[in-house]
Amino acid sequence: MKIKIAVCDDSIEITNQIEQLLSEFHSSLFDIDVFQSPERLLELIKETHYDFFILDIEMPEYTGIEIAKYIRQDTLYTPILFLTSFKEYMEDIFKLQAFDYILKPLTKERFFPVLEKVLLYLQYEEDFFTTTFKKKTYSIPYKEIIYFEKQKRNVLIYTLKHQYETVLSTNDLLDKLNDTFIQVHTSFIVNSRYIRELQNNSLFLSCGTKEIEIPISRKYGKQAKKQILIKLKGVM
Known part of the structure; x- marks a missing residue:
């Protein structure tokens, strides 16, 4: 069974990198939906179940924090990974019970350990x-x-x-x-x-x-x- 992931970042370069790293981590484990538009993600959340969210914090229309607040209205448990260039959002991230955060630039060394934790977490969800x-x-x-x-x-x-x-x-x-x-x-x-x-x-x-x-x-x-x-x- 595939893990369904929503990736939201207004940078095509970043979303391409995330897709590449996910494929490198495991070529067939993930079913990935990519969004450059937060509005489109907010629409699809209403009708699509996601196992894991990867959200950029700094986006023009909505911040990743605002999207996460919307997600948390529906579920307290779905893991959320934030990508950010600044540490100033730490208090908000913590309040939203985020799974983790990664400071940009995104690297394999930072990303893969988080993915390993997510897999263990999702397995534990069924216990x-x-x-x-x-x-x-x-x-x-x-x-x-x-x-x-x-x-x-x-x-x-x-x-x-x-x-x-x-x-x-x-x-x-x-x-x-x-x-x-x-x-x-x-x-x-x-x-x-x-x-x-x-x-x-x-x-x-x-x-x-x-x-x-x-x-x-x-x-x-x-x-x-x-x-x-x-x-x-x-x-x-």
Whole structure:
């Protein structure tokens, strides 16, 4: 199955380069739609599913930031890669939960590692956290889980729309998770995809229109902060 990509940049030279690099990375893996006009992309988004967006930030009619805001109205999860010549957009990029950004000029050395991460991410999108509680079995997409909260023997699972409960030891819970999840406290394991900000001993998670504050304990602080900073650098 091909990965459908939307590429939007007002420079034909840049879009040609992106197509060439995508072909070089894997000649038959991607189905690419190229747009020099942001308006045309905004029209097609309404009727076409894309797995991945590559957006230039500086364009005449609409900025890549404005296009991403439109995309995020429909989905919080589709990865977005920004191309930019300036670092001044970092705060906006972070707020939009972008997958990554690349400073121009675009090179194979910068682009290919991002593509590898995207492939892993899209594969992970199909994974589910499966658990049973009171004779009911739940399969929750990992991508929808914001954080886990441990309350004695019970584990509360928070998603954007629902809250679930199960019984698991912390070790058994961690065995079910990959490195997208970070334990920051005896009682809390967070999905790094929702991290908005790290501030002293508090972590702020972006949950749609809400923001949730999670404490970072002294026991897990040093290692957790190291992991968080690595994740944030991967986004920013």
